[in-house]
Amino acid sequence: MGHKEQGKPRPTLAIRGESPRRGANTTNIMSATVLLPPNPSHPADVRRLIEAAFPGFAVASVRLFGQGWVNAAWIVNEEWLFRFPKNADASKNVTKEMRLLKELACDLPVPVPSYPFQALGGVLDYPWSFGGYRFIRGQPPLQEVPPADGDWVGLANPVKVAPVLASFLDSLHSFPVERAAALGVPGLGRSWWLTHYRASFARDLERLRPYLSLVEVSALEESIGGFLADEGNFAFQPVLVHHDLGPYNILVAPETGEITGVIDFEDAAIGDPAFDFTGILDLAPKVLDLYGGPRDSGFDRRIRFYRSLWPINEACYGIEVGSVAGRERGLKYLREGLDARR
Numbered sequence: 274m275g276h277k278e279q280g281k282p283r284p285t286l287a288i289r290g291e292s293p294r295r296g297a298n299t300t301n302i303m304s305a306t307v308l309l310p311p312n313p314s315h316p317a318d319v320r321r322l323i324e325a326a327f328p329g330f331a332v333a334s335v336r337l338f339g340q341g342w343v344n345a346a347w348i349v350n351e352e353w354l355f356r357f358p359k360n361a362d363a364s365k366n367v368t369k370e371m372r373l374l375k376e377l378a379c380d381l382p383v384p385v386p387s388y389p390f391q392a393l394g395g396v397l398d399y400p401w402s403f404g405g406y407r408f409i410r411g412q413p414p415l416q417e418v419p420p421a422d423g424d425w426v427g428l429a430n431p432v433k434v435a436p437v438l439a440s441f442l443d444s445l446h447s448f449p450v451e452r453a454a455a456l457g458v459p460g461l462g463r464s465w466w467l468t469h470y471r472a473s474f475a476r477d478l479e480r481l482r483p484y485l486s487l488v489e490v491s492a493l494e495e496s497i498g499g500f501l502a503d504e505g506n507f508a509f510q511p512v513l514v515h516h517d518l519g520p521y522n523i524l525v526a527p528e529t530g531e532i533t534g535v536i537d538f539e540d541a542a543i544g545d546p547a548f549d550f551t552g553i554l555d556l557a558p559k560v561l562d563l564y565g566g567p568r569d570s571g572f573d574r575r576i577r578f579y580r581s582l583w584p585i586n587e588a589c590y591g592i593e594v595g596s597v598a599g600r601e602r603g604l605k606y607l608r609e610g611l612d613a614r615r
Contacts, residue, residue, distance in 0.1 A: 311399040313345040313357030322399055323355060326392035342594075348408060355390070355405035364401035366539035368393065369457040371404045374538055376456065377448060382440045384409050384534040411524030411533035414556055429523075430530025431557050437532045438523075438556075439563035442549055446512040446566040450543050453513045460543030462511045463504075471501050474582075477589045484588070484604055492611050497585075500578050507575070509545045510567040516540040519552025547575040551583075581610060 311318035320332050331350075338346040338354060343363035347355045358364040371388040378387040390405035414429035460466060474497055482490060500506055515522075517540040524534045546566050553560055554576070561576075588603025590596075 311397050313359060313399070313403070314340060316347075319345075319347050319349075319355070319357065322357070322392075322396055322403070323349065323390075323405070326396045326403075327390055330390070349405065352408060353390070353405045354386075354408045355403060357403045358401045361401070363539075364394065367404065368402040369541065370537075370539045371402070372456045373453065373458060373541060376452070377445075380448065381444050381535075383437060383532055385538070386536060409524055409534035409536060412527055413520050414523055414525045414530075415520040427556075428527050428530060429525045429532075429556055431559065433529070433531050434525070435557035435559040436563055438553055438560045439565070441535060442546070442560075443565045445515060445549070446546050448513045450511060450513060453541075453543055458513065458541050458543055460511065462543070463507050463509065466511070466544045467501065467504065467507055474498065474501060474585075477585050480589050480592055481585065481604075484600070489608070489611060492614070496611075496614060497578075497581065506571050506578070507545065508569050508571060509547065509575070510569070511543050512546045512567065514542055514544050514546060514549050516542045516544065516548060517552075518549045520556055523553070523556070545575060547572045548579055550576050551579040584610060
């Protein structure tokens with residue numbers, strides 16, 4: 274889930290003096306009852322949103338599964354996972370994910386969120402889209418060892434995981450891009466992709482500039498900026514990509530190390546198939562050998578290039594959310610990478 278903060282919703286007056294439901298998100302101002310728009314971080318509001326959107330669905334229990342700045346996820350009846358965005362951008366991404374996966378799920382060899390429950394905004398003054406899918410059980414394949422000092426233990430079996438991930442990517446990357454675009458997936462080929470990454474690098478470099486030396490800035494402009502400037506590096510065939518495929522969005526059964534599902538398609542785009550290998554090679558090194566999708570001459574170079582962006586993303590994310598530890602961790606890895614190139 275993402276981490277951008279939402280502004281407070283504007284309150285609306287209860288209609289005709291009706292009493293709000295017990296436990297609803299309410300306040301009293303000079304004896305006038307005010308019913309606020311439902312809060313997706315409040316269990317009573319989650320319950321009434323689901324019941325209002327899907328009248329035939331009986332809500333017996335709700336419990337918070339997790340939340341960031343832009344989404345809240347709730348387990349309902351210990352069987353379903355409902356995602357509630359907290360702002361317009363997150364709602365747009367959830368809508369895209371719901372529309373895409375409803376059609377794509379049957380073509381993939383592993384369980385993914387299929388969203389049989391979809392509410393496309395306007396429920397009880399909650400303005401955003403939300404939806405629910407059958408909860409996919411499993412754990413991320415890498416678990417950080419306390420005290421979270423960078424040591425990790427792997428739960429996945431690389432021999433079992435590699436062919437499943439290769440098959441998953443074969444199927445994902447063969448989905449018709451015209452249909453993906455019609456379902457709201459962004460991206461119009463290499464030009465869009467290059468423009469997107471050039472703009473992202475320029476923005477991130479400005480964020481990092483106060484923390485870098487002139488020599489470090491120059492080295493980044495030469496290595497990353499130089500790679501992006503050469504359009505010949507990006508002669509790929511555009512495909513539908515997950516665009517955030519890594520240990521955090523892959524689930525495995527701890528007992529067997531086998532994949533139980535792939536989640537969080539909200540960043541899906543039409544772009545470079547090499548990108549989807551960026552976060553999984555450490556998990557399953559053989560997956561690239563088993564992949565049957567399109568591979569051009571610059572495929573492996575671009576995987577290395579995308580992996581080199583990780584420390585930049587980590588440091589910028591730390592800056593965005595005010596995490597000094599995250600910022601410094603990203604800068605540490607970034608400097609190690611720059612030193613290795615010298």
